[in-house]
Amino acid sequence: MVHILPSKALYRGRRLIGLAALAMAIATLAGCASAPPPDGAMNQALAQLQAARDAGAADYAPVDLDYAQSKFRQAQAAMASRKYDDAALLADESRADSELARAKARLGAARAQNSAKSQENSRMRVEMIDNHANDTVPIPNNVQETETVLPEATDTTPPPIGGQTEPLKDGGQ
Numbered sequence: 521m522v523h524i525l526p527s528k529a530l531y532r533g534r535r536l537i538g539l540a541a542l543a544m545a546i547a548t549l550a551g552c553a554s555a556p557p558p559d560g561a562m563n564q565a566l567a568q569l570q571a572a573r574d575a576g577a578a579d580y581a582p583v584d585l586d587y588a589q590s591k592f593r594q595a596q597a598a599m600a601s602r603k604y605d606d607a608a609l610l611a612d613e614s615r616a617d618s619e620l621a622r623a624k625a626r627l628g629a630a631r632a633q634n635s636a637k638s639q640e641n642s643r644m645r646v647e648m649i650d651n652h653a654n655d656t657v658p659i660p661n662n663v664q665e666t667e668t669v670l671p672e673a674t675d676t677t678p679p680p681i682g683g684q685t686e687p688l689k690d691g692g693q
Contacts, residue, residue, distance in 0.1 A: 558608035565611040568618035577621035580628030588617035
């Protein structure tokens with residue numbers, strides 16, 4: 521009986537293929553383990569999301585708040601799937617959307633406060649006019665109910681050169 525043993529070249533080729541497969545497996549595992557979980561990015565995104573809610577984003581910027589919440593949920597799902605690069609990117613997007621929602625909420629709240637103050641001022645003007653309607657001294661005709669602009673200066677002489685001032689003519693009295 522004759523045994524046919526594989527040649528050295530065939531043995532060497534199988535060995536190289538085996539080593540290449542082992543190297544690929546190690547590289548694949550190393551690639552998966554190289555990205556750590558983005559806990560810091562997730563915590564920042566969650567903090568900004570809460571800050572946006574606290575600032576009233578649900579009332580003043582609901583669309584931006586919804587985007588931020590959606591991105592954060594996607595980041596959580598990526599974390600659960602161990603797709604840490606995707607999770608970090610989504611967490612950063614959530615944080616940015618939360619910051620935008622918070623800024624819009626602060627702007628909306630400031631505008632609402634400004635509007636309330638304007639309405640209060642208008643109410644007080646009407647009340648003041650009504651209170652003076654029965655006065656014995658009439659309100660002069662040149663009094664306006666709206667805010668006024670100061671009149672332009674009537675003195676058109678240019679200021680002295682070099683910033684020097686002139687003494688008072690009547691002795692300062």
